[in-house]
Amino acid sequence: MMNDPKTRLRRTMMFVPGNSPKMINSADIYGADSLMFDVEDAIAVTEKDTARYLVANALKTLKFHSETVVRINHPTQTPFGIDDLKVILPAKPDMIRLPKVEDVSEVELVTGEIERVEKENGWPEGTINIIGAIESVKGLYNVREICRHPRLIAIALGAEDFIANLKTQRTKTGIELYYARSQILMAARDAEIQCMDTVFSDVRDMEGFEREVTNSRDMGFDGKSVIHPKQITEVHRIYTPDDKQLTHALKVLAAFDDSLKNHKGVLAVDGKMIDGPIVVRAQRIVDQAKAAGIDVEKKREEI
Amino acid sequence: MIKVLKKTAQAGFEEKNDLIVEVSPLQAESGIIIELQSPVKNQYGSHIETLIKDTVAAEGFSDVQVNVSDKGAWDYTIKARIIAALERGMA
Amino acid sequence: MKNAVGREIPAHISGISNTRLYEGTSAYTPAHTGAGKKLRAGKPHTDKILKSIDEAIEKTGLKNGQTISFHHHLRNGDYVMKMVMECIAAKGIKDITIASSSLSPCHDFLIDYIRDGTVTALESSGLRGQLGKYLTKNPGALKKPTIIRSHGGRARAIEAGELHIDTAFMAAPTCDRQGNATGRIGKSAFGSMGYAMIDAAYADKVVLITDNLVNDPVYPYSIPQTQVDYIVPVEAIGDPEGIASGAIRITKSPTQLLIAEYAAEVMDETGVLKDGFSMQMGSGGASLAAAKFIREKMEDQNITGSFGIGGITGIFADMLKDGLFKACYDAQTFDTTAVKSLSENPNHIEISASFYANPWNAGPIVNDLDVVILSATEVDLDFNVNVITDSNGICMGASGGHSDTAAGAALTIIVVPLIRGRLPMIRNHVQNVVTPGDDVDVIITERGLAINPKRTDLIEKLKDSKLPIMKIEDLQQLAYAFVGKPEEIKLSDDDRDIVAVVEYRDGSILDVIRKPLV
Numbered sequence: 001m002m003n004d005p006k007t008r009l010r011r012t013m014m015f016v017p018g019n020s021p022k023m024i025n026s027a028d029i030y031g032a033d034s035l036m037f038d039v040e041d042a043i044a045v046t047e048k049d050t051a052r053y054l055v056a057n058a059l060k061t062l063k064f065h066s067e068t069v070v071r072i073n074h075p076t077q078t079p080f081g082i083d084d085l086k087v088i089l090p091a092k093p094d095m096i097r098l099p100k101v102e103d104v105s106e107v108e109l110v111t112g113e114i115e116r117v118e119k120e121n122g123w124p125e126g127t128i129n130i131i132g133a134i135e136s137v138k139g140l141y142n143v144r145e146i147c148r149h150p151r152l153i154a155i156a157l158g159a160e161d162f163i164a165n166l167k168t169q170r171t172k173t174g175i176e177l178y179y180a181r182s183q184i185l186m187a188a189r190d191a192e193i194q195c196m197d198t199v200f201s202d203v204r205d206m207e208g209f210e211r212e213v214t215n216s217r218d219m220g221f222d223g224k225s226v227i228h229p230k231q232i233t234e235v236h237r238i239y240t241p242d243d244k245q246l247t248h249a250l251k252v253l254a255a256f257d258d259s260l261k262n263h264k265g266v267l268a269v270d271g272k273m274i275d276g277p278i279v280v281r282a283q284r285i286v287d288q289a290k291a292a293g294i295d296v297e298k299k300r301e302e303i
Numbered sequence: 304m305i306k307v308l309k310k311t312a313q314a315g316f317e318e319k320n321d322l323i324v325e326v327s328p329l330q331a332e333s334g335i336i337i338e339l340q341s342p343v344k345n346q347y348g349s350h351i352e353t354l355i356k357d358t359v360a361a362e363g364f365s366d367v368q369v370n371v372s373d374k375g376a377w378d379y380t381i382k383a384r385i386i387a388a389l390e391r392g393m394a
Numbered sequence: 395m396k397n398a399v400g401r402e403i404p405a406h407i408s409g410i411s412n413t414r415l416y417e418g419t420s421a422y423t424p425a426h427t428g429a430g431k432k433l434r435a436g437k438p439h440t441d442k443i444l445k446s447i448d449e450a451i452e453k454t455g456l457k458n459g460q461t462i463s464f465h466h467h468l469r470n471g472d473y474v475m476k477m478v479m480e481c482i483a484a485k486g487i488k489d490i491t492i493a494s495s496s497l498s499p500c501h502d503f504l505i506d507y508i509r510d511g512t513v514t515a516l517e518s519s520g521l522r523g524q525l526g527k528y529l530t531k532n533p534g535a536l537k538k539p540t541i542i543r544s545h546g547g548r549a550r551a552i553e554a555g556e557l558h559i560d561t562a563f564m565a566a567p568t569c570d571r572q573g574n575a576t577g578r579i580g581k582s583a584f585g586s587m588g589y590a591m592i593d594a595a596y597a598d599k600v601v602l603i604t605d606n607l608v609n610d611p612v613y614p615y616s617i618p619q620t621q622v623d624y625i626v627p628v629e630a631i632g633d634p635e636g637i638a639s640g641a642i643r644i645t646k647s648p649t650q651l652l653i654a655e656y657a658a659e660v661m662d663e664t665g666v667l668k669d670g671f672s673m674q675m676g677s678g679g680a681s682l683a684a685a686k687f688i689r690e691k692m693e694d695q696n697i698t699g700s701f702g703i704g705g706i707t708g709i710f711a712d713m714l715k716d717g718l719f720k721a722c723y724d725a726q727t728f729d730t731t732a733v734k735s736l737s738e739n740p741n742h743i744e745i746s747a748s749f750y751a752n753p754w755n756a757g758p759i760v761n762d763l764d765v766v767i768l769s770a771t772e773v774d775l776d777f778n779v780n781v782i783t784d785s786n787g788i789c790m791g792a793s794g795g796h797s798d799t800a801a802g803a804a805l806t807i808i809v810v811p812l813i814r815g816r817l818p819m820i821r822n823h824v825q826n827v828v829t830p831g832d833d834v835d836v837i838i839t840e841r842g843l844a845i846n847p848k849r850t851d852l853i854e855k856l857k858d859s860k861l862p863i864m865k866i867e868d869l870q871q872l873a874y875a876f877v878g879k880p881e882e883i884k885l886s887d888d889d890r891d892i893v894a895v896v897e898y899r900d901g902s903i904l905d906v907i908r909k910p911l912v
Contacts, residue, residue, distance in 0.1 A: 021320040021380040053383040061379035229648035346880035375815025
């Protein structure tokens with residue numbers, strides 16, 4: 001269940017420059033839930049070809065623990081995106097990140113390429129999925145429709161371009177992104193897909209990072225894009241449920257199991273009514289705890 | 304079908320774990336000629352030469368000079384840089 | 395003959411009188427009496443100050459075939475060895491053995507004096523730079539293989555009379571007119587004089603070379619006037635840039651930090667981190683970086699340690715200052731922050747190399763270590779560690795206190811990258827053994843940890859750990875899956891191509907370094 005592409009944990013998605021063998025070689029050791037190999041903004045236009053071959057060969061050869069994602073160039077706004085797909089898709093990444101998505105037709109275009117490669121290789125449909133990144137106002141206005149595309153299993157905010165589009169800059173409070181974050185989250189929840197927050201680019205400012213990650217967690221984001229290994233530990237810490245939350249979640253799940261086995265209608269934990277969404281949320285907390293290395297079974301016995 | 308390289312081309316960077324590959328066309332029947340500089344030549348020299356030869360052949364070329372200046376690249380990187388250099392040599 | 399780490403050692407090595415093979419980490423107990431000190435009668439009201447190094451060489455009566463010594467506290471900024479060797483060569487003295495506590499790249503000039511026969515033998519903790527390369531490729535350039543000793547092993551050899559020093563030329567950052575010397579002050583201050591103390595105590599003649607001769611008595615002193623025959627003032631004994639770095643900082647390399655974090659976690663989970671514990675950290679990236687995580691854990695759990703040993707850096711000096719440890723024992727001071735700490739903090743204690751690590755005294759401080767974290771050039775499936783030769787067999791490192799602290803510490807942790815560039819660092823057999831696997835307990839890499847199977851207690855303690863613990867063979871295979879299996883390099887089996895003899899700290903022969911055939 002934890003590796004179902006629709007529901008697996010994506011607390012952290014780490015950017016890895018797609019033309020740096022040194023960084024690709026060590027990308028997997030820091031425990032990011034997902035690795036996002038970038039052949040888009042991190043790569044000069046004169047090196048798009050070498051980067052896509054490097055990433056494709058890395059995916060074919062190296063064994064990664066983390067989920068693998070490749071950020072391609074935009075398939076219609078640049079001359080590189082389609083070639084990226086031709087080289088990258090046969091290397092079977094778990095996901096394609098579609099940057100600067102503005103219209104659902106772009107998702108359809110990428111899906112078409114994916115389906116073709118899946119068929120050619122005899123892979124089941126859904127082997128490769130898409131995460132879209134909203135990076136413009138136009139994209140934001142279309143986010144609900146984009147999120148409802150069946151191949152899109154997650155949506156992300158890409159703040160740098162979005163901020164440029166807004167004609168402002170990043171602030172400590174994050175006021176400039178408040179509307180976009182909210183909108184994208186609503187669209188993701190409406191479409192029942194995951195939602196990733198944008199990067200925090202000052203790697204030295206760990207306090208600011210903690211504040212921002214805590215805020216986006218509290219808003220409801222499933223995870224954060226990160227650009228440095230030291231940000232990973234911090235996000236995972238913030239996304240790790242505390243003891244009280246975990247205890248409650250385990251009680252909810254135990255009560256739910258009991259109700260199924262013994263055909264009970266109404267159930268309650270600590271005097272509060274339990275229904276569907278609470279069970280789903282409890283399961284999510286338990287998954288997060290497990291991923292963070294907490295011995296959940298031991299905890300379950302203790303209760 | 305045998306491909307014939309059109310021109311000399313390069314790929315890769317002089318960085319740790321990377322390499323610079325330069326491919327040049329050779330006359331027919333010359334074969335694949337390799338010049339390898341590598342800090343791990345004692346440990347992986349013959350392995351890397353076989354990898355280069357196999358990669359060039361698999362891409363459909365038979366007469367190519369391949370000069371490699373390696374900085375400790377892993378196999379996938381060597382392969383990726385050769386493929387990219389050959390493609391650039393056909394443009 | 396194979397010794398106890400499975401190394402083939404010739405029964406007789408030309409120029410080396412020692413034939414005792416390594417039999418185990420504590421196989422040998424000495425029953426004899428050590429070296430005595432040459433007696434000399436200092437005259438009242440004589441001046442020890444000489445005009446030049448040349449005059450000092452005259453006065454000491456240095457002759458062909460003798461042994462002179464230096465310490466390496468000036469590290470890569472040392473001017474003294476060069477000044478002394480220039481005078482010796484100019485006087486036409488030949489066949490000199492240099493017994494330096496270690497050698498740095500600034501000593502590459504020795505190649506010229508080896509070529510012209512001024513220097514014919516070396517005894518050192520290590521060989522590096524161009525000199526290391528030159529001697530590896532030209533073992534015949536010296537009349538016998540270089541003897542490599544650990545810091546404790548060198549102190550032992552001197553005290554046991556195996557290494558006899560005719561004249562010690564000791565750089566002194568500050569000394570008075572009687573020869574009381576300290577490394578704490580002066581423009582070339584380098585801190586502890588731990589290695590120099592042994593040479594000064596046992597050499598037949600002792601010459602101090604200083605760039606800060608003072609009239610007032612120097613106190614506290616590291617070398618007492620009772621051991622000093624002559625003093626030569628010079629313009630500068632070293633280049634401050636090369637002597638002590640400014641404050642050594644913790645690495646920013648995420649891989650090294652990850653390894654360091656694992657090391658601290660192992661200490662925590664095996665119960666080492668508790669009130670009153672003692673530790674040493676190597677000065678390398680990941681071992682030093684462990685301090686950051688150890689500090690966090692000590693502060694979180696409210697733990698106060700007993701003492702640290704070093705190789706002291708400012709990072710440890712700060713832990714001492716902040717009350718995380720009660721004391722630190724310092725045989726070698728690495729950076730300016732630590733030099734300052736030695737001068738100012740009464741709990742920062744200067745010790746000699748013998749106090750530090752000599753296995754043949756009643757108790758070197760390494761024997762009381764709970765844990766040491768050390769780096770490695772490479773390790774092998776038997777947990778042996780190499781820090782002296784690179785993967786191509788070239789001498790590029792030093793034995794240092796590696797085997798001394800590994801032998802003394804209750805828990806020895808080795809931190810090493812699983813793959814450097816393309817080379818896997820877990821070999822079937824290390825190129826050369828400096829620290830035997832029997833003294834190594836845990837090997838930590840960025841992709842996993844291996845526990846010495848002999849340490850069943852540690853395996854038990856860590857059995858429920860979330861750390862990526864695996865068998866060392868599996869860890870090696872993991873590296874091979876990424877980079878393939880390397881071919882072994884070929885070595886000359888001609889006994890005339892023995893570059894160096896690696897002594898274990900007890901003086902037995904642990905390994906020989908052979909010339910690579912490439």
